[in-house]
Amino acid sequence: MNKLYKGIAIVAGALATLAAGCVGGFILDTPDTIITVQERIVEVNNTVEVPVDVMVEKIVEVDNGNLDLVLNELYDNKGLVDYLVDDLDDDELDLVVDRIVMAQDFKSLAVAEVKAELFDELDNEDVTLADNSTIELDDDDMERLRINDDSDEVLLSRVDYEDGDADVTVIGTFEQDDVKFDYNVTVEIKDYEVDDFEVESVVARE
8 A cells, every 4th residue: 555545544544433432422522432342362271371352441531622633634635645644554643633733833843943044045045047147135135035835845854753853844925126036945843943054046036
């Protein structure tokens, strides 16, 4: 199964689990009692081990608020959720919601860093224009910063959810002296904090 189908299958399973809580009448987040079958080893006469199916009650807390979170993430990212489920097994659905929250935090950190630091990072940089002339960027003259901050426009890579690490790609535009520029920036997150900021490219529009 390729990554996209696997991602959709896993998140669909998570949605089914959450939806079941809603349909089953758990709107008030009341616990649901689920009967599961577990195989245990029972000792008979201290000499023979016989596997026996034992009925076990398991309490599962249903949080109906997660359904909207999952649906919005799927919609905003056009169903492309490899960054959430790439390393998950089918029985790890409970991690999807936590990962969505972390992914949104990574993106928010990166967008805030670009907003605060981009012009300072680009100060005194030379950019070649369409006519092969160059313009020196000046943080006092740069203006109209635009960040493409929709969820599907801010991209995650090399994500480590356990350690709180991710590389976040942020793109957008700004202007100087009536010239519009496109930029591409990578913000490196380490331990849930911004660790590095690198401008990958700045291109003047014709």
